Amino acid sequence: MSALAAAFEHPLEDGWTLPASWYADRDVLDAERRRILAASWQYAGPAERAGALARRHASVATWGPFAFASGDPDPEPLETWLGDVPALLARSGLRLEALSFHSHYELELAANWKVALENYLECYHCPVAHPGFSRLIDVDPDAYGLVLGPTSASQIGPVRPSALAGGGAAPYDPRGEISQAQYHFLWPSTTINVDPGPQNLSIERWVPLGTARTIETGDYFFGADAADAIAELIAFGSQVAAEDAALVESVQRGLESGAVPQGRILPESEKLLADFQRRVRDALLG
Numbered sequence: 480m481s482a483l484a485a486a487f488e489h490p491l492e493d494g495w496t497l498p499a500s501w502y503a504d505r506d507v508l509d510a511e512r513r514r515i516l517a518a519s520w521q522y523a524g525p526a527e528r529a530g531a532l533a534r535r536h537a538s539v540a541t542w543g544p545f546a547f548a549s550g551d552p553d554p555e556p557l558e559t560w561l562g563d564v565p566a567l568l569a570r571s572g573l574r575l576e577a578l579s580f581h582s583h584y585e586l587e588l589a590a591n592w593k594v595a596l597e598n599y600l601e602c603y604h605c606p607v608a609h610p611g612f613s614r615l616i617d618v619d620p621d622a623y624g625l626v627l628g629p630t631s632a633s634q635i636g637p638v639r640p641s642a643l644a645g646g647g648a649a650p651y652d653p654r655g656e657i658s659q660a661q662y663h664f665l666w667p668s669t670t671i672n673v674d675p676g677p678q679n680l681s682i683e684r685w686v687p688l689g690t691a692r693t694i695e696t697g698d699y700f701f702g703a704d705a706a707d708a709i710a711e712l713i714a715f716g717s718q719v720a721a722e723d724a725a726l727v728e729s730v731q732r733g734l735e736s737g738a739v740p741q742g743r744i745l746p747e748s749e750k751l752l753a754d755f756q757r758r759v760r761d762a763l764l765g
């Protein structure tokens with residue numbers, strides 16, 4: 480048995496997480512870069528940069544205003560990789576053709592890339608970690624939808640009626656063409672965020688810089704109807720990102736302490752996270 484496999488005291492299938500050592504081990508990160516990240520589709524920038532990207536990547540393809548790159552010279556078609564995500568996004572009221580590139584952002588986190596994405600993939604932490612967000616979006620497990628696809632994991636969050644009525648203390652006015660929040664993860668490291676309100680979308684990829692250092696690098700896109708709301712929407716996204724940064728950095732410190740070699744997974748609330756961990760394990764040990 481390999482050293483990586485030996486870290487498993489319990490199988491994922493019995494409701495356990497990946498071993499804590501997998502979030503701090505240089506050999507694990509090297510294997511992830513080689514077997515997962517090097518030859519997969521990832522968001523690479525606005526579509527108008529596709530020509531420049533094609534000089535640096537084996538494969539480049541666009542979908543709407545977005546360009547994606549892969550190190551694989553013969554990747555699966557981009558359309559296959561996107562799966563149901565375009566159809567789900569359309570159902571939110573998002574109109575891809577309405578979007579224009581607005582601005583680039585980067586956020587560096589003192590956490591393993593898997594910690595950052597696992598946090599992205601569950602909203603069990605939302606009521607406590609994101610009070611403003613949770614006044615806007617109904618994060619109750621009975622209302623908050625989780626959808627697993629072959630290469631995607633999506634979260635569909637209804638807007639609270641109190642936020643639409645202008646009452647309560649929602650962080651911004653969510654009325655507009657987009658009627659729900661949608662957060663999509665595309666294996667292995669691309670995420671797409673749409674918030675309720677006028678036409679808005681942010682898309683990012685998560686890149687490991689070390690076992691405990693990750694950079695989230697992404698772009699904001701807005702429609703003309705969002706002109707007066709852009710500052711509020713960006714402030715909202717930045718607030719949630721700052722709350723998540725504090726959370727994932729504390730999770731990373733916990734994992735590195737070695738106090739809990741392997742944790743437990745909540746079967747329903749964390750089913751997207753569990754799927755992500757199975758993919759990582761299968762890529763490294765399969």
Ligand SMILES: [Fe+2]
Nearest residue numbers: 598608609723
């Ligand atoms: Fe979060």
